[in-house]
Structure formats: structure tokens, C-alpha cells
Amino acid sequence: QSALTQPAAVSGSPGQSIAISCIGTNSDVGSYNYVSWYQQYPGKAPKLIISDVNNRPSGVSTRFSGSKSGNTASLTISGLQSEDEADYYCSSYTSSSTLVFGGGTKLTVL
């Protein structure tokens, strides 16, 4: 199972909106609405911020939203803040009942 494809890095200025793409295949992202996104700060454990394509767990800012079209999922962060600077990973359930992650995207807030 190959990793999902994410851009290595994205950046934006405070207040702007950015989107991070996550490209999979018909065996994972394209076939299931079980895409999740995780936020990870350096030296810390990842934290779930989006599940099931577009559901936010309790306590996660409404500035985070998710979507999916075909084999591509996306995470959008609106009203960018300095605290959003972190690594972001997508993941998807697969047709083999396994889990596959994206390679991760480093978000820099300029």
C-alpha cells in the first residue's frame, strides 16, 4: 500500500486560508469516507482534527474543515494563526482493512 500524496510544505500569512491536498487511489480515499487529518507539533504526539472526511472532534477549532472529491481529500484552514504552524497528516482506511498515511505537510505561518 503506497502512502497518500501530500505536498511537503505549504505556507500562508496570518488571516489567510490555506488548503492541503491528500491524493489517494480507488482503493482508499476514493472508495471510503474514512479520511482523517492529524496535527502534530514538534516532539509531540499527533492529534486528530478531522475524521470521516469532514467531522471535527469536540474542541477542535471551526477554522479547520475537510472535504473530498474523487481520490483527493483536502484540509482547509481558514483565518490562519501562528499556532497553526505544525505538521499535518492525512490518513485513509483501505480496501485491505489497513490504514495508510500521507507523507505529511509542514505548514509555515509567515
Place this chain on the structure above:
Amino acid sequence: EVQVVESGGGLVKPGGSLGLSCTASGFKFSDAWMSWVRQAPGKGLEWVGRIKSRGSGGTIDYAARVKGRFTISRDDTKTTVYLQMNSLNIEDTAVYYCTWDSSGYYRLAKWGLGTLVTVSS
């Protein structure tokens, strides 16, 4: 409060074995599906494997890279899940995270702090 706490990491020689434990609290462990995820230094996340609850058949799935070398098990009486790692190689060096899957479809809602496994001669 939901918590998962890993233990057992350390330094091991190539070809050696090491066992990790993960003790959970704050949810009904016997119904829980648990996954292990690892992260090599400076690299991304990699799913290692998952164990379903006994009520769901107790099925265990593994990533291709560890299948046949790693074994996941659970003891519901101790609310603990285990990861036994054999035939370790340098590429297995990573922080190993224990996670709670709250949906059965890899909604990894809770992560432990991780435990570092270093494979080196």
C-alpha cells in the same frame, strides 16, 4: 479522561527483540479497537497494525513491512495492548505510538505520548 500510556521502549541490537505495552483508561477497553503507529526520526507516520475487540472477532491486521515479525495482542483484564517486535532492523527505529480507534475505521481519537525504540549495534 481517556488516556493511553506506552512503555517498554529502549535500545536493541539488530536482529533482537523487544516488547512494548500500552495501558489504557477512560473508556471501555474490552470494546476498543487499538492500533500501533510509528514515526522514524524526522519522518512521517506509519501504521503498524491493529487489533479489534474480542467481541468483533479479535482480528489483527498488520502492515506489510512488519507482518511476520511483529505480533499484537491484548489483555482486557489489564486494559493493555502489546506489541512484540522480533527480528528488528535499523529501519524499525522509531517512536511507537499506541492509539485508540473510536470508530473501527481508524478514527485514531487518542494517542499516547509514544515510546522510542532504537535499533543499533
